[in-house]
Amino acid sequence: MIRAVGRLVFGMVVFLLACGTSEATVSVSPVIVEAARVQAGQSFEIACENWGEQDLDLQLSLALFDQDERGRVVFLEDVEAVRRAKEVLNLDREVLFLETQAKSIVRVELTQDDFDHLYAVLFVKPKQGGVPTRFAVLFLLSTSESQANLSVSSGVQEGEALAFTVHNKGLRHGLWEGELHLFDASDQLGERRKVTSGVVLAGRSRGVQVSLPHWVQRVEIISDHWGQ
Structure with missing residues (x-):
């Protein structure tokens, strides 16, 4: 991971x-x-x-x-x-x-x-x-048991790096977890990669950057759940 x-x-x-x-x-x-x-x-x-x-x-x-x-x-x-x-x-x-x-x-x-x-x-x-x-x-x-409400903005791919932002609209801090689907030049799925954001405080956003293999042409960001 x-x-x-x-x-x-x-x-x-x-x-x-x-x-x-x-x-x-x-x-x-x-x-x-x-x-x-x-x-x-x-x-x-x-x-x-x-x-x-x-x-x-x-x-x-x-x-x-x-x-x-x-x-x-x-x-x-x-x-x-x-x-x-x-x-x-x-x-x-x-x-x-x-x-x-x-x-x-x-x-x-x-x-x-x-x-x-x-x-x-x-x-x-x-x-x-x-x-x-x-x-x-x-x-x-x-003061409550409510979970974080996490969402991800669209990622921006620049060369061999992907950058996206995780937003927390909930009342409690949380950790975003998801998966990146990496596609090659023929638009074939070449790899699935787990990724986490790190803790995002309530009402805050944080940027995430991930290094990519040189062959990646397109990336899909899949959220596992809203937060924990």
Whole structure:
């Protein structure tokens, strides 16, 4: 299967942070929190662990995020975005001290559920000077179980590349999956190829580009379903 644009993935992200003459290894897990039918009062747990040989002070903060037309995450850290994030989510602390080889749980509580979808981010940043890295935990929250409503605009073939756009008119993020039918110069079907869009946030669109074999003269885009 060809993934035209990478999916958002779950798991643990580990960073090596240069701190003086030693290295501090910090892990944050999960890096994505995805939940449907959320309600006020619900809480989420983020595990932070210091695997290194140096104690760490971590600064915690909230903001919102969006995505651009290529599907890349864009952090929204203006005053209004930060205010909205802190209005809907509550951190149990804003500073976290982690001793070496220690693990701690940060709890994030949902204080309001007056939205269809919320795309927020928790930043975890070491306070030590000279450490520019920060961790981002993405929250993709929905108050309903409704699925994404995904559609594809007509593709444009230029040489050995195909470009098309996936639109999400639903109230929840989703992933478009489909199949490309590749035809040769005699208009014979030469290959079927699976393709996915990557996550498309609610109310957003993202472009997809796929490389094609040199012999392809025509392409049909077939949608498997509306989204997931």
